[in-house]
Amino acid sequence: MLRKLKISHRTLLFFALVAVLLAALGLFSLMQMSAIRAAGSEIDSDWMPSQAAADDMALNLAHVRIESMRQLAFQDAETLRKSDEQIAAAMTVLSQLMARYEEHISNPDEARVFGVVKNVYASYPQALQDRQRVLAANPSEDRAAAVNARVSELGHQLEQALLELRSFNEEGAHHAVEAATSVYRNAQRVIASVILVALVSTVALALLLTASIVRPMRRAVAVSNQIAKGDLTHEVHVNGNDEATELLTSLSEMQANLRSIIGQINDSAHVLTASAEEMSAVMLDSTEGLQRQNDQIEQAATAVNEMTCAVEEVASNAVSTSEASRASSESAQQGRMQLEDAIASIQALAADVVSASARAGELADQTHNITRVLDVIRAVAEQTNLLALNAAIEAARAGDAGRGFAVVADEVRALAKRTGESTREIESMLGSIQQGTGLTVEALQQGASRAQTTLDKAEAAGVALVRIAETVAGINERNLVIASASEEQAQVAREIDRNLVSIRDLSVQTSAGAQQTSVATQELSRLAVDLNGLVSRFRM
Incomplete structure (x- = not known):
């Protein structure tokens, strides 16, 4: 079936299939990279800002509670004034953080957890204001204790709510990392499978294309070698509709023409030999014999004229065969040019795969940016621990x-420690993502390498086409040699004809002319033997 297509169309079809396989691989890789990027963006734009805001709220709450404890420990006016200022500033920041956190809420569960924090926080500022008014009026110990107990209870509830909010964000970030890892592993398995299928398909297509081109070319070379050796007995079987079929058809026609022409030359040579022998016998007779010899010379001249026409026809057929070989060479050149276009398309596809690898590198850079944010959070936790x-x-x-005050400080240190541990866990998760992204980049680079391998094979096919063109050129040169030899034979035949005419004129004059005719007849016999020797080189 492939032999019904031209080599150019067949090559274009095969490389189009390879390009489709590579394009499908590239598109699927881009889709998987987008999924990994989406998972990373979820961590970067949702869970990380929420985690940072929750930590900042916990730190500011701890600062408020520390200042409250300071007011209880040191009740002089200056300490109360500075603590009020610190508490007011911390509460302002805390309100801003809660408003900012609310903007990043992405699901109902997170809204529910944050609603608990918000509900507890709604009563906390008023409790602090009541406490400050009571402390400013120098209250009794019982009244101060009641107010402080209220503030402490609300602070503890708000702290627990913030801890639950932090735990929710940590769990969400962990699930997001697991989802990204799952997407990466699935992409790795599927991409490996697609690469294997593309590789096997490419090798199969390359072998099929090579076989469809090389086999008929080998048949054409074998036929040419047989003709060059003078063997015209083998029949040339032709099937298909491609350039190789056209070449085999031309070789078959050339073989048939050579067989016909050489057969005619052989017949003419036998006739010429017989005529020369007869003329040698007649030259021993009398004038009657000379007359008869003159008649035989007339017959020989006619045969030589026929032989001259046959030789000229051989030369003409050889020139026609040379032109057909030249056309075949031009077709091979066109096939090579179209193969070069296919090579250019594969080079563009390899550039697209390299571009996809660069985009995966950009994803790795984004994970590095997240690592820098984690460094800031860890630094804040360490500073909190020192405070x-x-x-x-x-x-x-x-x-x-x-x-x-010491109890609160211990709780703040514990909170800072947990913050540092959470940061390290997230760094570990980001390390896994970076490693997966690196493997994806390697897979894309391997795809580009395989595209380069396909390109090398296509270039090798181009070299094969060049060799085919060179072989056809060799056939053309042999045809020119045949045409030149046939022209020389025609010149010899015309020379023989002129000699026969001279012999005929001399035979009617004198006996000396008869002797001269005998010599010319012997020369003619020698030429006939030489011609038979040339014809015997061909097997028909």
Whole structure:
């Protein structure tokens, strides 16, 4: 079936199939990269800002509670004034953080958890204001204790709500990382399968294309070699509709023409030999014999004229065969040019795969940016830990009055520790994403390498077409040699004809002319033997 297509169309079809396979691989890789990018964007734009906001809210709440404990420990006017200012500033930041966090809520569960924080926080500012008014009026110990208990209870509830919010964000980030990892692993398996299928298909198509071109070319070379050796007995079988079929058809016609022409030359040579022998016998007779010899010379001249026409026809057929060979060479050149166009298309496809690899590298750079954000969060946690340690030292100096303050400082340190641990876990998860992205880049680079391998095979096919053109050129040169030899034979035949005419004129004059005719007849016999020797080189 493939032999019914031209080599150019067949090559274009095969490389179009390879291009479709590579394009499908590239498109699927881009889709999987987009899915991985979406998972990373979810972590970067949703869970990380929410986690950072929750940590900042917890830090500001801790700062408010520390300042509240400071007011209880040091009740002088200056300390109360500075603590009120710190509490007001912290509450302002806390309100801003809650408003910013609310903008990043992405699902009903997160809204429910944040609603608990928001509900507890709604009562906290008013409780702080009531406490400040009571402390400013120098209240009794019981009244101050009741107000402080109310503030402490709300602060503890708000802290627990914030801890639950942080836990929710940590769990959400963990699920997002697992989803990204799952997408990457699925993409890795499917891309590997598609690459394997594309590789096997490309090899199969390459073998099929090579076989459809090389086999008929080998048949054409074998036929040409047989003709070059003088063997015209083998029949040339022709099937298909491609350039190789046209070449085999031309070779078959050339073989048939050569067989016919050489047969005619052989017949003429036998006739010429017989005529020369007869003329040699007649030259021993008398004038009657000379007359008879003159008649035989007339017959020989006619035969030589026929032979001259036959040789000229051989030369003409050889020229026609040369032109057909030249046309075949031009067709091979056109096939090579179309193969070069296909090679250019594969080069463009390889460039697209390299571009996809660069985009995967950009995804890796984005994960590095997330790592820098985590470094900032870890630095904040370490600073919080130092602040809590300083607060614990101040509480120790305060003695019994600073015990509550020490408890809060320990809780802040524990919170900072958990923040640092969460940051390290997220860094580990991002490391996994970066590793997966690197593997994706390697897979794309391998696709580009395989595209280059396909390109090398296409170039090798181009070299094969060049060799085919060179072989056809060799056939053309042989045909020119045949035409030149046939022209020389025609010249010899015309020379023989002129000699026969001279012999005929001399035979009617004198005996000397008869002797001269005998010599010319012997020369004619020698030429006939030589011609038979040339014809015997061909097997028919």
